[in-house]
Amino acid sequence: MSKSATKKEQRQSRPSDALPYLRLPEFFTNYRLQTLLIFSLAIFIYSGSLGHQFVQDDAIVITDNQFTQQGISGIKGILSKDTFFGFFKVEGKDLLVSGGRYRPFTLVLFAILYEFVGADPFVFHLFTVLLFAATCLVLYHTLRYLMEAELGESVAALISWIAALLFVVHPIHTEVVANIKGSDEIVTLMGSMGTLWLTLKAFDTGKSSWAWLGALVFFLACMSKENAVTFLAVIPLALLYFRRADWSRILPLMLPLVLGFIVFFIIRGSILNWKFGGAPLELMNNPYVKWTGSGWAFYSFGEKLATIFFTLGKYVWLLFFPHPLTHDYYPNQIPIQHFSEPAVWLSLLLYVGMAYYAFRQRKQRPVVSFGIFYYLFTLSIVSNLVFPVGTHMGERFVFMPSVGFVLVVAAGLVGILQRKGGWNTGALAITVGLSSLLGGGYALKTLMRIPAWKSNEQLFFTDVKTSVNSAKIRNACGGILFDKARVETDEVQRKAYCQQALPHLDKAIDIFKDYADAYITRGGCHLLLGNYEQSVADYQFALQKQPQNAKLKQSLAMALRETGKYYGEKKGDLTNAQKYLQQAWQNDPTDVETARLLGVANGVSQNHQEAIKWFSKAVELDPSNASNLFDLGTAYRMGGDIQRSQEMYAKAQALDPEILQKKGKN
Numbered sequence: 109m110s111k112s113a114t115k116k117e118q119r120q121s122r123p124s125d126a127l128p129y130l131r132l133p134e135f136f137t138n139y140r141l142q143t144l145l146i147f148s149l150a151i152f153i154y155s156g157s158l159g160h161q162f163v164q165d166d167a168i169v170i171t172d173n174q175f176t177q178q179g180i181s182g183i184k185g186i187l188s189k190d191t192f193f194g195f196f197k198v199e200g201k202d203l204l205v206s207g208g209r210y211r212p213f214t215l216v217l218f219a220i221l222y223e224f225v226g227a228d229p230f231v232f233h234l235f236t237v238l239l240f241a242a243t244c245l246v247l248y249h250t251l252r253y254l255m256e257a258e259l260g261e262s263v264a265a266l267i268s269w270i271a272a273l274l275f276v277v278h279p280i281h282t283e284v285v286a287n288i289k290g291s292d293e294i295v296t297l298m299g300s301m302g303t304l305w306l307t308l309k310a311f312d313t314g315k316s317s318w319a320w321l322g323a324l325v326f327f328l329a330c331m332s333k334e335n336a337v338t339f340l341a342v343i344p345l346a347l348l349y350f351r352r353a354d355w356s357r358i359l360p361l362m363l364p365l366v367l368g369f370i371v372f373f374i375i376r377g378s379i380l381n382w383k384f385g386g387a388p389l390e391l392m393n394n395p396y397v398k399w400t401g402s403g404w405a406f407y408s409f410g411e412k413l414a415t416i417f418f419t420l421g422k423y424v425w426l427l428f429f430p431h432p433l434t435h436d437y438y439p440n441q442i443p444i445q446h447f448s449e450p451a452v453w454l455s456l457l458l459y460v461g462m463a464y465y466a467f468r469q470r471k472q473r474p475v476v477s478f479g480i481f482y483y484l485f486t487l488s489i490v491s492n493l494v495f496p497v498g499t500h501m502g503e504r505f506v507f508m509p510s511v512g513f514v515l516v517v518a519a520g521l522v523g524i525l526q527r528k529g530g531w532n533t534g535a536l537a538i539t540v541g542l543s544s545l546l547g548g549g550y551a552l553k554t555l556m557r558i559p560a561w562k563s564n565e566q567l568f569f570t571d572v573k574t575s576v577n578s579a580k581i582r583n584a585c586g587g588i589l590f591d592k593a594r595v596e597t598d599e600v601q602r603k604a605y606c607q608q609a610l611p612h613l614d615k616a617i618d619i620f621k622d623y624a625d626a627y628i629t630r631g632g633c634h635l636l637l638g639n640y641e642q643s644v645a646d647y648q649f650a651l652q653k654q655p656q657n658a659k660l661k662q663s664l665a666m667a668l669r670e671t672g673k674y675y676g677e678k679k680g681d682l683t684n685a686q687k688y689l690q691q692a693w694q695n696d697p698t699d700v701e702t703a704r705l706l707g708v709a710n711g712v713s714q715n716h717q718e719a720i721k722w723f724s725k726a727v728e729l730d731p732s733n734a735s736n737l738f739d740l741g742t743a744y745r746m747g748g749d750i751q752r753s754q755e756m757y758a759k760a761q762a763l764d765p766e767i768l769q770k771k772g773k774n
Contacts, residue, residue: 137265150241150276156558157286158233163564165289168195179223186215208380213331214292232288240285243298248272250305258350270518270543277551279430283503286561292333293507299329300339307343307361323364330372338486349478391620395439395500414445414452416492419501421455427513434571438580440619442500475519483512582616583626590629606633624653640671665696685709700729716747734764
C-alpha cells in the first residue's frame with residue numbers, strides 16, 4: 109500500500125470533526141514558539157503574586173510546619189506523618205480532617221527550598237508560578253501528542269493551543285497558583301499529565317520502559333495529592349479514544365500504574381493507620397451537619413445529595429462564568445438544599461445530560477466526549493460523593509477537572525472551521541478571535557483576582573463580601589481585627605477594632621453554635637472593651653469545648669481577674685470581686701496580679717490574715733517586686749505584727765529606695 113493511500117484511509121477513518129484537510133499557519137504548529145509563548149504567558153499572568161505574603165494554608169505547610177522549618181532534616185518527619193501533623197504538632201489533631209491527609213511530596217520540596225532560602229515568600233511564590241508554567245507546558249504537549257495520531261497535526265495543534273491558553277488564564281485557578289500550598293494541586297496535575305504522555309509513548313513505541321517510568325511519575329503524583337488516582341480511568345479512556353486500542357494492549361500498560369498506586373496506597377494506609385474517612389458531627393470538618401435547635405444532626409440522605417448536586421452545578425457555572433470567586437465555601441455559605449429546589453434538578457439534569465451526550469458522541473465528537481468524561485472522572489473524587497473532603501466545595505478542586513472544560517471549549521471553537529467547510533482565513537479568524545476574546549476576558553478577571561491573595565487580611569476582607577454566610581471567614585475577619593486591637597496603643601482605635609470585629613464573630617457563632625475559636629476571639633474583644641462578664645461567659649463556653657487548652661485557661665483567668673478588679677474598684681462590690689478573683693486563681697494559680705488583688709480585697713474587708721496570705725503568695729511568685737513587699741508589710745501592720753511589717757518595708761526599700769514616696773502618692 110502506498111504512503112498516500114495510507115494517509116487517505118487514515119483521513120477517511122477519522123471522525124467528521126477531525127478536519128484532516130486543515131492546514132494551519134506555522135505559528136500554530138511551531139512547538140518551540142508555542143512552548144515559549146505558553147510558558148511566558150503563565151509567568152506574566154501570575155507575576156503579580158510574586159510580591160505577596162504567605163497566606164491562608166501556607167502556614168500549615170510552610171511557616172508553622174515544624175518539619176518544613178527543619179529543612180532537609182525535616183524530610184523524615186514529613187514522610188512518616190500525616191501532612192497536618194507538622195502544623196498541629198499533637199497526635200490526633202492532625203486527623204481532624206476526615207480520613208487524614210498524606211501528601212508529602214510537595215512538603216519535601218518546600219523543606220528543600222526552606223533549607224536554602226528560609227521563609228522567603230518571594231522565592232516560594234516564584235517556585236509555585238514556575239511549577240504552574242511548567243504544568244501548562246506538560247498539558248499542552250500531552251494534549252497535542254494525544255490527539256495528533258487520530259485528528260492530524262493541524263487540528264491537534266489548534267485544539268491544544270486554545271485549550272492550553274484558556275487553562276493558563278482561567279480565573280478559577282488563582283486559588284491554586286496564588287496560594288503556595290496549592291502546589292500540591294499543580295504537581296499532581298503535572299505528574300498525572302506526564303503519566304499520560306509516558307503511557308502513550310509506551311503504546312506508540314512498544315517499549316515497556318516508558319510505562320514503568322510512567323509508574324514512577326504516577327507514584328509521585330499520588331504522593332502529592334490523592335486525586336491523581338482518577339487517571340487510572342482517564343488513561344485507558346485516552347487510549348480507547350485516540351489510539352483505538354483494545355484492552356489486550358491497554359491492560360499491560362496499566363499494570364505498572366496500578367502497582368505504583370498500590371505502593372502509594374500501602375504507604376498511606378500504614379502512616380494514617382488505615383483511616384480513610386468518616387463523618388464527624390462537627391461543622392468545620394463535616395459540612396453536612398445541621399443545628400436542630402437543641403443539638404447537631406447529620407443531613408438526611410436527600411438533603412446531602414441535593415446539596416452535593418447543587419455545588420456540582422456551581423462548579424460548571426464558575427467554569428463558564430467565574431464570578432464571584434472566593435476561597436471560602438465553608439458552612440453555611442452553601443445552604444442546605446432539597447430536591448424541591450429547581451437549581452438542584454437543573455444541576456442533576458445537566459450532569460446526566462453531559463454523561464449521555466459524551467457517550468452518544470464518543471465516535472462523532474471524540475474530543476468533546478473525552479473532555480466531558482475526563483471532567484466527570486477527575487471531579488468525582490472531590491465531589492463529596494465518593495468520600496468527604498471537609499467542605500462543600502472549593503475552587504481548587506476543579507483545577508484538575510478544568511482541563512476537561514477547556515478541552516471541550518477548544519474543540520467547540522475549532523468546530524467552527526468544520527461548519528465553515530474547512531480552513532480559510534475568515535473561519536480561522538473567527539475561531540482565533542472568539543478564543544482570544546474568551547481568553548482575554550478570563551485573563552482580565554484573573555489579573556483582577558490575584559491582588560486579593562496579597563495577604564490574609566486582604567484575602568479575608570475581600571472574600572467575606574462574597575462568603576457572607578461562612579462561619580470560617582467571619583471568624584477569620586474577627587481574628588484579624590482582634591489581632592490589630594491587641595497591638596494598638598491608642599485606646600480609641602483599639603476599641604474601634606473590637607467593635608468592628610464583634611459583628612463578624614457574632615455571625616460566625618450564629619452559624620456555628622459550638623465554634624470555640626470564635627468564642628475565644630469574641631471573649632478577647634469583650635475583655636478589651638471592658639465587657640468583662642461577657643468575656644468570661646465566652647471564655648467559659650470555649651473551655652467546655654476545649655478543656656485541655658492551657659492558653660485558654662489563662663485567658664479565662666485574666667478575664668475573671670479583670671472582672672473581679674472591676675467589681676472591687678469601680679463598683680465597690682467586694683463580695684463579687686472576691687468571687688471572680690477566686691475563680692481566676694483556680695484557673696491560673698501562678699498569676700501575681702490575681703494574688704495581689706485578693707490581698708487588697710481582703711485587706712479592705714478587714715480580713716488581715718487572708719490579706720497576709722495572698723500578699724505572701726504574690727511575693728513568693730515575684731520576690732523582686734518592691735510594691736508587693738510593701739503591701740505585705742502593710743498587711744502585717746494592719747494585722748498587728750509590727751516586726752514583720754518593718755522587715756517587709758525594709759526589703760521593699762532595699763529593692764526600691766523610693767517606694768515610700770511612690771506608695772505615699774498612691
